Amino acid sequence: MYVFAARRTSSPLAWFYVKGFGAAAAISTVSIFLPKPWCFLAFLVGLITSIALPVIAGKRQLLSNARINPLxxxxxxxxxxxxxxxxxxxxxxxxxxxxxxxxxxxxxxxxxxxxxxxxxxxxxxxxxxxxxxxxxxxxxxxxxxxxxxxxxxxxxxxxxxxxxxxxxxxxxxxxxxxxxxxxxxxxxxxxxxxxxxxxxxxxxxxxxxxxxxxxxxxxxxxxxxxxxxxxxxxxxxxxxxxxxxxxxxxxxxxxxxxxxxxxxxxxxxxx
Amino acid sequence: MQSKDAETSYVSLFFDLALVLVVTNLSNLLAHTPNLRYLLITFAIAVPIWWAWVGFTFYTARYSQRHTSTSVLLVVATLFATSLATTLDSSWSLRLRVFFISYAGLR
Structure with missing residues (x-):
């Protein structure tokens, strides 16, 4: 989804999310192929990565430049x-x-x-x-x-x-x-x-x-x-x-x- | 501020409907075995589900929801969310792989 948005808007936040969520999704996908308990670990790493992304985006001042529709x-x-x-x-x-x-x-x-x-x-x-x-x-x-x-x-x-x-x-x-x-x-x-x-x-x-x-x-x-x-x-x-x-x-x-x-x-x- | 984009699209609402199944099955899971272990499991399952849903909600609030690509991806996400909901029953550990596949698909 963010690939479409990044191409359409060239927003730095969208490109940041393309890379970040892409990496998190890749880690989550790896968890499918791993045995227990490693699958849980990979899943957790993927989840924590994606949850932390908006915080990192805020620290890099990316959120303040991206328009949001609060309604x-x-x-x-x-x-x-x-x-x-x-x-x-x-x-x-x-x-x-x-x-x-x-x-x-x-x-x-x-x-x-x-x-x-x-x-x-x-x-x-x-x-x-x-x-x-x-x-x-x-x-x-x-x-x-x-x-x-x-x-x-x-x-x-x-x-x-x-x-x-x-x-x-x-x-x-x-x-x-x-x-x-x-x-x-x-x-x-x-x-x-x-x-x-x-x-x-x-x-x-x-x-x-x-x-x-x-x-x-x-x-x-x-x-x-x-x-x-x-x-x-x-x-x-x-x-x-x-x-x-x-x-x-x-x-x-x-x-x-x-x-x-x-x-x-x-x-x-x-x- | 009031524009057509301020309204929630029908495809977004369709995606939200898949959450009905998720919430129902998640509460059934805890109601079936109401102990501290399952309370923690419910919490652990609720976090990724919430995060996946929030991801779509913020995307549509930030980058318009009225593009064909967004609509198509939301329908695909609804399919994965429904699949994820089916793994949430008392034998959920047996369907762990389906849960991981559904979550990865949602992401």
């Missing part, structure tokens, strides 16, 4: 997050269907649905506002835009992707287990999943909206850990607490963004 990010990353949440929702339905309508499973399923809705709102409320407020994206199209996009989306949204996978897995196990207490590993997967999702959401709030107000929302990370620690043996209360915490964090974020928008309108009145 695609909320659509693509929003969609991938939606896919993850959709999978979690599918798991709720599937687990309830497998559980033969037991009261415990139905309750847990309903609470999981509420939690997924809270996560959905928490993730898409700021993204929707960011799309409306195009000036939020000016940071991504400026000279430091490439580096910011790299940090915020390439690396910063990975926890969110992992988080929705973990949430979906915990849904499946917790609802279909018919166990009134929680398996410690499941509670760990659930807590980690929600924490990972929140880290990615906070990264967006702190970077694109306001660092000071954004950091004030970081209480949710230890709160999730504390909730899992305290309500480890009562999945219903745990899910209820996590849902309330997530909605609370969403409300706090909405108030923060509302204040910022109101202040910016007061500073720069409409022409």
């Amino acid at each position: 695609q990010f909320p659509h693509r990353f929003g969609l991938i997050f939606m896919i993850g949440l959709g999978t979690a929702l599918f798991c709720v339905g599937e687990a309830i269907a497998d559980s033969k309508d037991s009261a415990q499973s139905l309750t847990l399923g309903t609470l999981y649905f509420a939690l997924i809705t809270a996560v959905f709102w928490r993730f898409y409320a700021p993204l929707g506002k960011e799309i409306e407020q195009e000036e939020v994206f000016t940071a991504l199209s400026g000279p430091q835009g490439g580096r910011l996009a790299r940090d915020l989306f390439s690396y910063g949204q990975f926890p969110g992707f992992l988080g929705v996978v973990l949430l979906a897995a915990s849904v499946k196990v917790l609802i279909s287990e018919h166990d009134p207490t929680l398996n410690p590993t499941i509670s760990l997967i659930l807590a980690l999943g929600l924490m990972c999702v929140m880290v990615s959401i906070l990264a967006i709030d702190i970077t694109l909206w306001a660092s000071k107000s954004g950091w004030k929302q970081a209480w949710i990370i230890p709160a999730i850990g504390l909730a899992v620690f305290v309500f480890n043996n009562t999945p219903v209360i745990l899910l209820l607490t996590l849902t309330i915490i997530t909605f609370g964090s969403g409300a706090q974020g909405a108030i923060m963004r509302g204040n910022i928008l109101r202040n910016s309108q007061e500073v720069s009145p409409a022409p």
Whole structure:
């Protein structure tokens, strides 16, 4: 792909990626032909090489000269997050269907649905506002835009992707287990999943909206850990607490963004 | 800033759809054996999958997605992503080679 882009645009970044990703792909291809454990080593070297390339490109000032279209990010990353949440929702339905309508499973399923809705709102409320407020994206199209996009989306949204996978897995196990207490590993997967999702959401709030107000929302990370620690043996209360915490964090974020928008309108009145 | 390129193309969305299968199978893998070992395996598998997807997303955001070459390559990538998703089940270690081939193809 980068060969086509490099020929078309003669961009130094594209040529850098042609060489770098080409080398990483070659190393990954070698892993196919190697026996264990050498295949893992080659695969890892190829992966680390490709992950490090945007960092090296940033150090060589290649990212600042390459134009980027930041408006695609909320659509693509929003969609991938939606896919993850959709999978979690599918798991709720599937687990309830497998559980033969037991009261415990139905309750847990309903609470999981509420939690997924809270996560959905928490993730898409700021993204929707960011799309409306195009000036939020000016940071991504400026000279430091490439580096910011790299940090915020390439690396910063990975926890969110992992988080929705973990949430979906915990849904499946917790609802279909018919166990009134929680398996410690499941509670760990659930807590980690929600924490990972929140880290990615906070990264967006702190970077694109306001660092000071954004950091004030970081209480949710230890709160999730504390909730899992305290309500480890009562999945219903745990899910209820996590849902309330997530909605609370969403409300706090909405108030923060509302204040910022109101202040910016007061500073720069409409022409 | 608002241009036709700001919109996501249908081929990009088609590629994203292959991720549905990947996310579903990855969560199934962990749900099948929910222990710390499989949690680490899920993490180890999620990193290359994420990185491959991010690579395409940044490419289209930087160098337009409306060229025929990009569309054709995205369709090929969708095929490899689907193939990669099929390796993610409880016997995934048996399909390691297919996983490596699919990942190398994606890269």
